[in-house]
C-alpha cells in the first residue's frame with residue numbers, strides 16, 4: 001500500500017485488467033488504497049495473478065469474467081463489482097483490442113468486433129456504473145493517440161474506435177457533470193504490452209515518431225489514472241489527455 005492512500009475507502013472497477021495496461025492500473029489503484037475489481041475474458045490465470053499480487057501487497061481485489069463484446073456480461077460485471085465491493089466510486093474502461101489490416105482485408109466482422117469491445121462496452125459499462133457512482137465519482141476511458149493520427153496503414157477500425165471514444169468522452173462529461181462525476185479519456189502512445197510489444201514489427205517506426213524515442217510502460221499510464229481518479233484530479237473532466245512520449249509532435 002502507498003503511504004498516501006489517496007483512495008482509501010474507495011471501490012474501483014478496471015476492465016480488461018488481467019494483463020498489460022489494465023493490470024498496471026489495477027495494481028496502482030490498489031496501492032493507492034482502493035478495493036479493486038477487474039474483468040477479463042480469456043486469461044483467468046493472469047487475472048488471478050493480478051488479484052494475488054494485490055492481496056500480497058495488503059490490498060483487496062476480485063476478478064470477474066466478462067467478455068466486453070457481451071453487453072449483458074458487462075452490465076452484470078459492473079453490478080457484481082458494486083455489490084461485492086460495497087459500492088463503486090471509479091470505473092476504468094480499459095479493455096480493448098487492436099485488429100489491424102489494410103482496408104481491403106478488414107472484414108465487417110472485424111469492424112463490428114472492434115466497435116463492440118472498444119466503444120459499445122465503454123458506453124454500457126459507464127451507463128451501468130452511473131447507477132452506483134456517488135458525487136465525486138470518476139470514469140476513465142483508455143483511448144489512444146490513434147484517435148487523431150494513423151502513422152501507418154491498417155488502422156481504419158482501430159482509429160475509428162478510439163475517435164469514437166474521444167467524442168463520447170466529451171458528451172459523457174456533460175451528462176454526468178451536474179452530479180459531480182468526472183469523465184476523462186487517457187490516450188496513450190505506444191506502451192509495451194502484448195498488444196504492442198516494444199520488440200514488435202512496428203516498434204522501430206513508432207520509436208522514430210516519439211520525442212522521447214521509447215515505449216511507455218503500463219505503470220506510467222497508471223500514474224495518470226491515479227492522479228485523475230484521486231482528490232487532486234477533481235477539476236479535470238471531458239479531457240482527452242495524451243500520454244505518449246511526444247508522439248508526432
Ligand SMILES: NC(=O)c1ccc[n+]([C@@H]2O[C@H](COP(=O)([O-])OP(=O)(O)OC[C@H]3O[C@@H](n4cnc5c(N)ncnc54)[C@H](OP(=O)(O)O)[C@@H]3O)[C@@H](O)[C@H]2O)c1
Pocket residue numbers: 015016017018019020021022023039040041042043044066067068069094095096097098117142143144145187188189190191192193194195196
Ligand atoms: N499498448 C499500447 O501501445 C496502447 C496504446 C494506446 C492505447 N492502448 C489501449 O490500452 C488498452 C489496453 O491495452 P493493452 O496494450 O494493455 O492490451 P493487452 O496487453 O492486449 O491487454 C488487453 C487486456 O484487455 C483484456 N481484454 C481483451 N479483450 C477483452 C474482451 N473482449 N473482454 C474483456 N477483456 C478483454 C485482456 O484480457 P484477456 O486476456 O482475459 O482477454 C487484457 O487484460 C486498450 O484499450 C488499448 O487499445 C494501448
